[in-house]
Amino acid sequence: MTAEKFDMAQEGRLEHCEGKPVVLSTHGLTKEFGSLRAVDNLDLSVCRGDVFGFLGPNGSGKTTTIRMIFGLIYPTSGYVQVLDHKVPAQRTSALRHLGGFVDDPMFYGNMSARRNLRLLGEMNGHVTEERIAEVLDIVGLLDRGDSKAGSFSHGMRQRLGIALALIHDPDVIVLDEPTSGLDPQGMKDVRELIRQLGAQGTTVFLSSHLLHEVELVCNRAAILSKGHVIVQGPVSELHPASHAVKILTANQSKALEIIRAMVPAGGVREDEGYIIVDSGDGFVPEMVRRLVAGNVDIMAIVPAVEQGLEDMFLELTSTAEVALPQAIGRSRKGGRL
Amino acid sequence: MSSIRREFVKILFQKRTFIGWGLLFIIPFLVMLAFRFSSAGPGRGGGGTADVGAMIFTQVRTNGIYLIVAALLAMSSFFLPLLASMSGSNTVAGEAESGTLRTMLMQPITRGRFLMSKWFVANVYVAICVFLLGLGSLIAGGAVFGLHPLKLFTGQSIGVAHALGLSVAAYAFVFLGMMCVVSVSVLFSTLTNSSLTAAIGGLVLVIVMLVLGGFSVFDFLQPYLFVHHFDAWTNFLSSPVQWGPVIKALINFAVWIVGTTGIAYWRFRSRDILS
Numbered sequence: 001m002t003a004e005k006f007d008m009a010q011e012g013r014l015e016h017c018e019g020k021p022v023v024l025s026t027h028g029l030t031k032e033f034g035s036l037r038a039v040d041n042l043d044l045s046v047c048r049g050d051v052f053g054f055l056g057p058n059g060s061g062k063t064t065t066i067r068m069i070f071g072l073i074y075p076t077s078g079y080v081q082v083l084d085h086k087v088p089a090q091r092t093s094a095l096r097h098l099g100g101f102v103d104d105p106m107f108y109g110n111m112s113a114r115r116n117l118r119l120l121g122e123m124n125g126h127v128t129e130e131r132i133a134e135v136l137d138i139v140g141l142l143d144r145g146d147s148k149a150g151s152f153s154h155g156m157r158q159r160l161g162i163a164l165a166l167i168h169d170p171d172v173i174v175l176d177e178p179t180s181g182l183d184p185q186g187m188k189d190v191r192e193l194i195r196q197l198g199a200q201g202t203t204v205f206l207s208s209h210l211l212h213e214v215e216l217v218c219n220r221a222a223i224l225s226k227g228h229v230i231v232q233g234p235v236s237e238l239h240p241a242s243h244a245v246k247i248l249t250a251n252q253s254k255a256l257e258i259i260r261a262m263v264p265a266g267g268v269r270e271d272e273g274y275i276i277v278d279s280g281d282g283f284v285p286e287m288v289r290r291l292v293a294g295n296v297d298i299m300a301i302v303p304a305v306e307q308g309l310e311d312m313f314l315e316l317t318s319t320a321e322v323a324l325p326q327a328i329g330r331s332r333k334g335g336r337l
Numbered sequence: 338m339s340s341i342r343r344e345f346v347k348i349l350f351q352k353r354t355f356i357g358w359g360l361l362f363i364i365p366f367l368v369m370l371a372f373r374f375s376s377a378g379p380g381r382g383g384g385g386t387a388d389v390g391a392m393i394f395t396q397v398r399t400n401g402i403y404l405i406v407a408a409l410l411a412m413s414s415f416f417l418p419l420l421a422s423m424s425g426s427n428t429v430a431g432e433a434e435s436g437t438l439r440t441m442l443m444q445p446i447t448r449g450r451f452l453m454s455k456w457f458v459a460n461v462y463v464a465i466c467v468f469l470l471g472l473g474s475l476i477a478g479g480a481v482f483g484l485h486p487l488k489l490f491t492g493q494s495i496g497v498a499h500a501l502g503l504s505v506a507a508y509a510f511v512f513l514g515m516m517c518v519v520s521v522s523v524l525f526s527t528l529t530n531s532s533l534t535a536a537i538g539g540l541v542l543v544i545v546m547l548v549l550g551g552f553s554v555f556d557f558l559q560p561y562l563f564v565h566h567f568d569a570w571t572n573f574l575s576s577p578v579q580w581g582p583v584i585k586a587l588i589n590f591a592v593w594i595v596g597t598t599g600i601a602y603w604r605f606r607s608r609d610i611l612s
Contacts, residue, residue, distance in 0.1 A: 070443045073609035095445040102443070106436030110350040119343055123444035164440075 017047030021083075023097075023203050024052075024069070024172045028078035031064050031227075038064045040227040041078070046172065046205055046220075051198035053214030053235065054207040055313075056224030062207040065224075066102045066176050069205075071095065083171060096124060100174035100205070105161025109150025113141060113160055116149050117167060124168035135163040139193065155186045162193065166202075173197070174205040179213060191217050211313045223313070244278040244304040246271075247287075250297035258294050259287060276304050340450055344458040354462065357420050361466050364416075365408045365473035369481055372397050372404075400485045401478025402497070405504045406574070408474040413511045413567055417466065418543045421515040424462045425522025426535030428455035429605065433530040433612035448606045452527070456598060459519050467512045471504065493576045503578075507570040510583065517563040517593040518543060524601040530612045560585070563593045 022045045029042040039061040046052045056062050067073045069080050071091035080087040085094035107116040114132055121127035136142045139159040144152075152160065158178050165173040178194070179187040194217050197204055208214050214221050215235060222232040231238060249255040256275055259268055263279050270276070277287070284301065291298055348354045393410060397403040429452065432438035441451065478484070487500035495503075522539035529535050546564035549555040559565045566586035572579040 067439075067610070070439075072439055072442055073611065074607070092445040092447055095443065098443075100443070102439060104436065106440055108347065108350065108437060109435070110352075119346065120440060120444055122339070122343075123441075123446055 017045070017050075020047045020049060022046065022081075023048045023083055024174075024205060025081045026065070026069070026078065027081065029065065029068060029075055029080060030077045031061075031068060031073065032076045038227055039068070039075075042224075042227070042229055044222055044229065044232065046203060048171070048203055049198075049201050050220050051194060051204045051206060051218045053218035053221030054205060054224065055209070055211060055214045055221055056207075057209055060224045061227040062209075062224060063102060063176055064227075066100075066174055066207060069174055070098065070100070070102060072102065096168070097171040098174060099165035099168060099170040099172075100176070101161040101165065101178075102174075102176045104154065105157050105164070107149035107152075107157065107160060109148060111149060112146045113149050113152070113163075114145040116160070117164055120164055121167040124170075127167060131167060135166045138166060139163045140189065155182045158182065158186075158190065162190070166197075172203045172205055174207075176207050177209065178206065179208070179210070187213075244276055245284060246274040246276050246300075246302045246304045247298070248274055248300040249291065250299060254294065255291055255296045258290050258296065262287060262290065278304075340446060340454040341457055344454045345461070348458060348462060353423075357423075357462075357466060358469050361412070361416075361420075362469040362473040364412070365404060365470065365477040368408060368411070368474075369404055369477040373481055397478075398482060400487065401475070401480075401482040402484055402487050402500050402504065404478030404482065405471060405474040405501075406507070408470055409504075409507060409511055409570070412470055413514070413570075414547075417463070417470075417511065417515055418518045419540060420466050421463045421518035422522045422539030422543070423532075423536050424459040425456075425519035426526045426532045426539055428452075428459050428523050428526045430526040430529050430532040430535045433610075434532055436612065438612055439610055442610055449602055452523075452602055452605050456520070456523050456601075459523060460516055463515045463519055464512055467508055467515065471508045475501075489574055489576050490571075491575045495576070503573045507573045510570040510573070510586070511567065513587065513590050514563060514567045517590050517597075520594045520597040520601070524597045524604070527601045527605040527608065561589070563589055566590065 024044075024046040026042045026044045029039055029044075030037070031039040042061075042065060044052075044054075044065075054062055054065070064073070068075050069082075069087065071080075071087045071094070074088055079089070080094070082094040082097050085097070087094045107113070108119070111119065113136065117132045117135065118127055121132070133142060133145070136145045139162050141156065141159055141163065144156065149157070149160065158181075162173075162175065162178065165175065175194070179190050182190060191213065194204055194206060198217070198219070206214070206218060218235050220233065221235050221238060223230045223238070247255065247259075252270075252273070252275060256268065256270070259275060259277055263277060263283070267278050268275065277283070288298065288301070393403050393407045397407050429438065432441060442448065484497045484501075486494050486496055488494050518539055521542055522535055525535035525538035526532065529538075543564055546562040549558055549562065550565055566582075566589050569582045569586040572582050
């Protein structure tokens, strides 16, 4: 599976959003820190109503991109556009249409969650107590609204960050790894929340290093590696068009012999005791007939889709780079570099 | 206005704000007690001009108004600059340290407005410090030693109301001097992500200026250093008031305040927020 194949699949469907307006886009966005090019000529476009996954291993430039979206750092070249407003040139008017957080969301520790939302929310316009209660309720913090934000755990701050993002009902909310560092239940809750927001028509820009997460909640995604966008498009099309299956038999060596005779050399390999065959439609029934004819008892045949996706992610994000698969290995454990 | 109110609310939620204010209010009472219950006057405090200090401190017990002046003399050389430096340094670096700087700047507010609101509130904090020092001195001195007509350095005697008016002028002058320290610290605060570093930076600058003042080789520098002008308030206690040194000092302060704040503004607007 190669990057070129995906690029071809994307052609012609990047900008038009099927008639919906583009609410957030980057245009040749580039950021250099000294000699390091952290973000390189990034062109993203997010349509209204998208839950857009911004996927990449740690250190691929996701947070740097989000800092530029919010105007916290200045691009070396290129710009961000939020509706009609360009960042950094028209930063404050763009920010009225944006909500979200970057990195770990931090609040005034001596103030209650409620007061934090009032203080920060009022910068976007008038905020009523009802609205504060509403957003606290959405993120499940209503009963902790009067607790000091300084007493909040990491996961609670992530939720408070989402509450603040929602308070002025912005056109796009941008969340930087909102599930990082959460326990499994917390991750599930936050993903469910994002899915609900998406279902209600809120446009969400979600950065993540977890392929699985993006698959679960996003409808469109871009994969970032070393500051480049490698693939961008509907999540359904990010799947490799693979018909690979995993086969387990009573006699793997004999099975391998039989299968090798059927497909080109590159189409077969072994992994963790399974034979993995990547071949075209209609291959499996014929293979089963031959295995049975060869007296090989078949224990299991399962689709190898998950395997294919992981491989693709690894392959895409590690092009000509040895260190990256290790970085992804670490990120899979949920830790942050 | 709303951004100034917001910054003011923030400092009201910090304990150290009230610790600073409380200390400045209480210190005059401690000084009063020291004078009240010791037979001989205490050693000369502060770094003020020797004759002024000696004269004031020997007479505190005869007139509460001297306590108002003595407190200013004792506090203006170190303790007030310390608080001013902490106030200024906390502005940007303090928020960077706690991670709230990015939270703030992701809301629709211009960097310039954010910084100037912070600068303003940092100065208001110091103004309240200076005010409480004066108020504490007035209460402590007035209650124990009484308020009597004041004998000026130049020999004339002035009434209580006139003396209090001159004291207000002296306190206001010292506040303007402290604005220099606040502004320098705000500048340092935009250059680092550690408020402690910024506070020390501000204090070190004050101390370096004081040290330079001790060497005649650096006399040519003196007029340009704001610390050198801190004592000029004593000119309010002459009759007639010696305006020359006061005006020179005010020009110096204005240049430092506008200069350092201007650099901070320019620097902060173009800076990448990576905290």
